[in-house]
Amino acid sequence: MEELVFTRPRYIKKAPFHYCPGCGHSIIHRLVAEVIEELGIGEKTIGVPPAGCAVLAYDYFDVDMGEAPHGRGPALATGIKRILPDRIVFSYQGDGDIAAIGTSETIHTANRGENITVIFVNNNCYGMTGGQMAPTTLLGQNSTTTPGGRDENRDGPPIDLSEMLALVRGTVYIERTAVNSIRNIRNTKKAITKAFKAQIAGLGFSLVEILSPCPTNWKMSSTDSCRWIDESVMQTFPLKVIKDEIG
Amino acid sequence: MEELVFTRPRYIKKAPFHYCPGCGHSIIHRLVAEVIEELGIGEKTIGVPPAGCAVLAYDYFDVDMGEAPHGRGPALATGIKRILPDRIVFSYQGDGDIAAIGTSETIHTANRGENITVIFVNNNCYGMTGGQMAPTTLLGQNSTTTPGGRDENRDGPPIDLSEMLALVRGTVYIERTAVNSIRNIRNTKKAITKAFKAQIAGLGFSLVEILSPCPTNWKMSSTDSCRWIDESVMQTFPLKVIKDEIG
Amino acid sequence: MDKKLLMRGSQVIGEAAIRAGCRFYAGYPITPQNEIPEFMSGAMADLEGGTFIQAESEIAAINMVIGASMAGARAMTSSSSPGISLKQEGISFLAALELPAVIVNVMRGGPGLGNIAPSQGDYFQATRGGGHGDYRSIVLAPAHGQELADLTRKAFEYADRYRTPVMILADGMMGQMMEPVVFPDPINLDELPPKPWVLDGAQGRPSRIIKSLILDTVEMEEHNWKLDRKYKIISGEIPHAETYMTEDAKLVVVAYGTAARIARGGIKRAREMGLKVGLLRPVTLWPFPDRAIREMSRLVKDFMVFEMNTGQMIDDVRLSLEGRSNVHFYGRPGGIVSTPDEIGKAISSLYYRQHLKED
Amino acid sequence: MDKKLLMRGSQVIGEAAIRAGCRFYAGYPITPQNEIPEFMSGAMADLEGGTFIQAESEIAAINMVIGASMAGARAMTSSSSPGISLKQEGISFLAALELPAVIVNVMRGGPGLGNIAPSQGDYFQATRGGGHGDYRSIVLAPAHGQELADLTRKAFEYADRYRTPVMILADGMMGQMMEPVVFPDPINLDELPPKPWVLDGAQGRPSRIIKSLILDTVEMEEHNWKLDRKYKIISGEIPHAETYMTEDAKLVVVAYGTAARIARGGIKRAREMGLKVGLLRPVTLWPFPDRAIREMSRLVKDFMVFEMNTGQMIDDVRLSLEGRSNVHFYGRPGGIVSTPDEIGKAISSLYYRQHLKED
Amino acid sequence: MKPKKGRIVIDSRLCKGCYLCVSVCPNECIGISEESNEKGYHPAKVIGTKDANDRACTGCTLCAVICPDIAIEVYRG
C-alpha cells in the first residue's frame, strides 16, 4: 500500500507563501506548525508575528495570531500569556525585529522568565525593507546601508543576542540552529520541539535562533545561500546549544 | 607650612547638592570631576546627565552639559561625539535609566564601540521617582512596586547589564566598583580614570558601574547603607573588572 | 460598599479600575503618577487572576496592554506626558486593531522633561491622536476625585463597547490630591458581554487574526472609513459637558479638569460681584461637546476658554462656534495653578472689556 | 551645478540635505523611505566630516540627532508614520531644548502597521505636536520633486534661524517617484552664522547647559510663553501658500502635497468644462497660511478641502474661515491615490450642488 | 531488505524553482522545467520514476523537508 509520508502540516493553511524562492521563513513556518501538531497544542496556541518579511505569518499559520508592532512581540506575548497562562504563546521575529528595535523588550521579557517561546529568524539583514544592515549582518557583508560592506569601525560588529540572553536568569533554553541543510532543518525541528516543551512544562523563556537564507537580499541563488550559511554565517554565529537548563 | 590637601575640585560648582544625606551620587560627581581635572580635559568635556536623581548634575559639573530624555544618554552622547570626535563625552546614568528604558540604546552604543565613557550609578532602585523596583533591585529587597519584596517569579531577577555589555565587541573597559568605603571610593576613582583614559586614547566604549547607597529609598541610615552594599548588594553584583582590553 | 474614603487621585484611578474589572496593568514609573503603579502592584497581588507588571519602559507597557487586550482582559496602563509620547505608536495600533484599553495620562508641565507640576499641555496629543494615521481615542477629563472613580469605570465601558482605546486625561494635581470618594460596587466579570474576537486558542472554532497591516489600498481605505463611521457613532453617543450657572449667563467660561474646578471658584466670585457668568465643562474632550457649545452661542456671545496651557482646546471651541460668538483665551502653562480669585479677575476684566455690564 | 537630474524623491531629500550642510544623519529603515538612509549611507561616507548612523531604532535615531544638534551640526533623521510616532518624545525635547533639527516623514497608510501606500494621515500629528506639552514644529509640505529639494534647503534654514525642529511632510508617492530636479549649489558651512549656544567644551568660556527640566513653575511658565512668542513670530514670518487659477474662482480647492498636485489636474479639467475653480496649496502646514485663506473668503464662498485621509487639515481651514465661507470635504484615506479625473468630477459635482454655475 | 520505493508529487503552482530539492535528492530524481508557471518561476519536475534504475525515488522525503514552499508531497510503499 502506498502511504502519504510527507504533506502540508495541519496548522499551515493552504495558501501559497509570499516569500521569495529559497527563503528560509517558510521552512521555519512549516517546522513550527509540525511541532505544534505533534505536541497537540494547535487549539490552544497563540502566535505573534512581527513586522518583517514574516508579517503575513497569520495568513499561513492556522492558529490564533495577533500582530505586534515592530520589535514589540515579546512584550505583546507577555500580555497574552499572563492573561492566559495555560495557553501556548510564541513570538516569531526577525533579527532586526528582535536584536535592533526590540532589544530591550527581548532582554527584559527573557529576564522576567516569561513562559513563552521565541522563534528568532536570523537572516543577517532587514529582509522586508530591502536589505539594509541588520545588527547581525556579518563584517564585510554587503547591505544597502553599508557601502563597501559592513565595517567594524563605522558600523559596529554583529551582535550575538542569544549569548546575551543566556546570561539572564529567566531563560531556560536557547539554541542556535539553521535551515540550510537537511541535517540542520532536522535539528531545528528538535530545538523548536524542546523550546515548546519547556513552555508546556512551565519552565520559562525559551528561544531558538535559526540561521535562515535570504537569497534575495544576499543576491545569491538558493543553493549558494545555503552554502554561504555554512561557510560564512556560522563563523560568526556558530550552531550550538547556548543554554539548556531544561535538564 | 599648612597646606590645603583636600578641597572641592575645580569642575564642581560651588552649589550645595540637592541629594539626600549619604547619597552616593555626589561622591561620584566629585570623583568624576577630580578625574576630569587631573586629566586636564575640563575644557573639552561634554557631559550628558540622565533623568534620575542626577538630573540636576548640570548644576554641579562645571563643564558643558546637555540633558538627555530618560534612558537615551548613550544615543545622545553618540550624536555629540560623532560631531566632535576630539572632545571627551561622558554619559551619567542611573540603573533604571541605563538598564530598563535605556537597555537598547546602551547595548547598541556599546556594540558600535562609540568612543565615550558611561558612569552607571547602580543604587538598586528608582531613586528620583520614589523607590520603585529597578532592574537591579535585589531579590527580596523592598520597593514601592514589589509588595513583600522583589519576587523572582513575579518580578523577575535582577539583571546584570555590565556582564552583558562585556559580551559585545565594541566595549574595551568595564568595571564594577562601589562608593561605600574609602577603599572602594579610591578604586572607583581609579576605574573612572581608566575609563576616561580609554576614551582619550580612542579605544572605544568604557563604562564604570558604581554601587551607590540610596539611604532614602532603602530606608536605612547612611552607614547602614554602606554596610548593606558590602553584605547584600555585592552578593548579586560582585566588584570586579568585568572586561579590560585596554592592555 | 459606599463608604466615603479619603484617597489620593492616583489610587482612586487604580481602585476604580479594579472595580471596573481591570485585571491587567503594566506601567513604568514617572512622577506625578507613581502611585498608580504602586497601588496596582499591591492590589493585583491581592487579586485572583490579576497581573501587575512593572514594565522596562512605557513602550513595553503599552504593548503588554495590547497583548492582554487581545487575550480578552480589561487592561490599563498609565504614565505622564513624556511617557505618553512614547506610547503613541502603541495607541495608534490599539485604534487600528480595534482593541479596548484604558490609558491614563497624569499630565505634567512640558514640552521636554518640563516639570512635574499640573498642566494641560497634552490636549492636542490626546484629542488629535499623537500617533500616526486616521484615528481618534476617546478622551475623558475628570475634574475631581469622585469623577476619577466614575470616569474610570466609564472608560472601561466605552473601551469595550467601541473596541477602542480610551484615555483618561488628568493632571498632577488630580493625581496627588486626596479627596473623599465613594466607589461603585465592583462589576461581575462574568456578566460582561462576550468578546467574540479574542485570541485564546482556536479550540474547535476557526483560527482568528488580529492585525492592522492591510496592504491592499482599497481594503485599507474601507478600514479607515469603517473606523471613521465608528468615530461618528461615538461622536453622536457620548459627548458630555457639565454646565454651572449658565442659565442667564452672558459670558461662559469653557474649561476642563482642574482648570474647570478652579474656574467654578472664579465664577462664584464673579457672580458675587453681580456678573452673569457661567461654566461649560467638557467632560469628554473627544468627542468634543461641540453641539452643547454651539447651542449656547444663541444666547452667549462671549466665551472665555481657560486652559493650563498656551491655548489648545480653544481650537475646538472655535471649531464648535465657527464665528457665532467671540472666543477669548486665558492660559497659564508650565504648571502654574491659578487661584479662583485670579480667574475671577480675568473674568470680570473680560466682562467689562466686552461691555457686558451695560445692558 | 544646475543640471537636471532624474532622481527619486527620497534621494532628492538626501542630496538636498547634504547641500544644505547636513553633516549628521541617523535613521532606521522603514518603507517607503528606505532610500533616504540608503542614500545617506553612501553620501556621508564620501563626505569629509559626514556621519551616517543606522540607528538601532527610531528613538535612538532622534536622540542621536539631539546630540549632534547640541554639538552644533545640521542634523536630520527620517522615517515613515509608525516610526515618526516613536520619535514624538524626542521631537518634544528638541522643541523644549530649542534645538534645530530636520525630521522627514514620508507618510504611509495608517493607523497601526497600515500599509506603505501614499497617505496624509499624519497631518494632525505633525501640525499639533504629537508629543507632549505646548510646542509646535514647523511643517513643510512639498508637492513635487523640485520642491523636495527647495524645501529641504529651507527646512535647515528655518531650523537654525528659529532653533526649532522642522518637519518635512511628504508621502510614499513623493518618496518613490523620480522627477527632474535641479539642485541649488551647496552652502558654505563656514558662512553660516555662529551658534553661541553649542556644547563643544567650555574652552575658556563659562560652561553651558542645555536642558528642558524647569522645576520652578514660574520659570517654566516663562519658558512656555517664550516658546509661544517664538511661535507667534514664526507664524508672522513664514506662512506660505501657492495659488493656481484662483483669480476669478468661485470654488477653491485646498490641498497640499501629492493631493494638491492631483487637484491641479482636476482643476484643469474643471476649467476645461468652464467651471471657475482654483487651488490654494498650503506649503507651510504649520504655521498654516490662514490669512491667505481668510482673505480669499471675501470672494470665494465655497472651499473644498481635499486630503488623502478622513479629514484633518479641514480643521485648519475651518479655523481660518470661522464660518465666513462653506467648507466641503473630499477625502481618500488608506493609500488611495485619486486620479485628476476623479477630483475633477468631485469638483464639478460640488460646483453644481452649490449652484455656482447659475449666475 | 528490499529498498524502499517512493513517489513524489510536486505542485507546480506552489513551486518557485529554487533548486533546493534538486540539490538534496540523493537519487537525482528532480529537475527544473523549461516552462515557467503562472508566477514566472520554472518549477521543479520529477525526472526519475519508481522504476527507472538509477533515478529511483526512495521516498526519503529529503526534497520535501527542504522545500520552502511545501510544494512536494511524498508517498512511500
Place this chain on the structure above:
Amino acid sequence: MKPKKGRIVIDSRLCKGCYLCVSVCPNECIGISEESNEKGYHPAKVIGTKDANDRACTGCTLCAVICPDIAIEVYRG
C-alpha cells in the same frame, strides 16, 4: 618620622549630618552637633584638635573622601 598633623574645616551649611565622616575617621575627631543647621540637619563638627592627644587629626583626608557633600576641607602640615 614625626606623625603628620592635620586640620579639617567642616562647612556646616553644606553638611547633612550623614555620619559617614564620623564613621571613617580613624582618630575619632568628628562628632555630630546637637544644633541643627538651616536645612534641619545636625551637621558634623570637629571634636578633636591638632593638639589633643588621642583625637589628633592627621590630615589623612578619609573624612573628606567619603563626605558626599564636599563639606570638609583638609589641611596638613
Place this chain on the structure above:
Amino acid sequence: MKKTVFAGFGGQGVLMMGYVFAVAAMRDGREVTYLPAYGAEMRGGTANCTVVVSDEEIFSPVSSSPDFAVIMNKPSLVKYEGVMNGGGTIFLNSNHVSRELTRDDLTSIRIPAVEIAKELGSERVVNMIMLGAFAAHTRMTSLDSIMNGLSEIVKDTKASIMKLNRRGLDRGAEYILKGDSR
C-alpha cells in the same frame, strides 16, 4: 472654607498630621481636600501639605493664602509667612523655630512640642502634640475625631502607641487651653 498648611522637614510627621486632620474632618461631614507636595519638591528634606476644610464645594486645594499654618522648622516659616492670609494663625514648634513673626497681621502660637514630647517619653509624638494644639485652638475638629481618623489610617498599630498618640494630642490641646502659648 479654611486652608491649613503643615510644613517641616521630612521625618517630622508633617504629612501624617495633615492626613489625619483631613480624615477627621471628612468623618465630621465636611468637604475636604488634602494636597501633599510631591516629587522634586520633596528633595532637600522638606515636606508640606495643604488641607482645605469647608462646608461647601472646594474650588482649589492649593496653599495660596492659607488661613493656618503648622510650622515645624525655620525654612518653612520663611516660606509660608509671606503668603499667609491676613489675620491667619501660625502654629510654631518653638523648639525648632525660635524667631518671631515679621508680619503683625498674623497671630503666632508657640508650642514647645519637643519638650512636651520628651516629657511623654517619645519624640515620635511631636506631630500629635502640634495637631492637638491646632485642633484645640481652631476647633475645626475634635480630638476624638482625630483619634478616629488615626485608627482608620494606621490600622494595626499597637494599643500602647495609640495611647501615646492620644496623650500627645491631649497635651497639645491642654497647652492651648491653659493659655501657655501666648
Place this chain on the structure above:
Amino acid sequence: MKKTVFAGFGGQGVLMMGYVFAVAAMRDGREVTYLPAYGAEMRGGTANCTVVVSDEEIFSPVSSSPDFAVIMNKPSLVKYEGVMNGGGTIFLNSNHVSRELTRDDLTSIRIPAVEIAKELGSERVVNMIMLGAFAAHTRMTSLDSIMNGLSEIVKDTKASIMKLNRRGLDRGAEYILKGDSR
C-alpha cells in the same frame, strides 16, 4: 501626455526599461515622471513602473489608464489589459505571453524578443529589444536618446555591452519598422 507601464517579472529588466526611457525623454526636453512599484508590491516576483511623458505639467504619475504598456509576462497582461486607456497599445514579449488580447479597442504589438535576443547571443538584451520596438512605434523618443540615457545611468559599462544594447534597440526597432509585428 502619455502614460506607459512597463511590467513583468523581477529580473526581466523592467524597471531599467522605464528608467532609461524616462531619462531619454527628460533629455529630449519633455516633462517626465517615473514611478516604480515598491515594497510589498514587489514581493511575489513581479515588477512594474509607470513613466509619464508630457509637454505640460504632469498631475499624476500613477498608472491609472495607461496609453501604452510594455508587457513581459502573462500576469502583467492580466493586470493591465483591463485598465488601459481605450485606443491604447500593448507591446507584448510574445515569447512569454502567448494569449491574445480580450479587448478589441486596444492594439497589440507582439515582439519575439527572446528569440531575437538569442540571435544576438545574449538574453540580457530582451528589455532593450522591447524598448527599441516601443520607441520605434510610439516615436516618443529616439534610439539615440535612449542610448544617451543609458550611458548616463550605467556609467562605467564596458563598450562591448553598450554595443550589444544598441544592437538590441536597433533590432527591436527594425522589427517594428519592417512591420513584422502585426
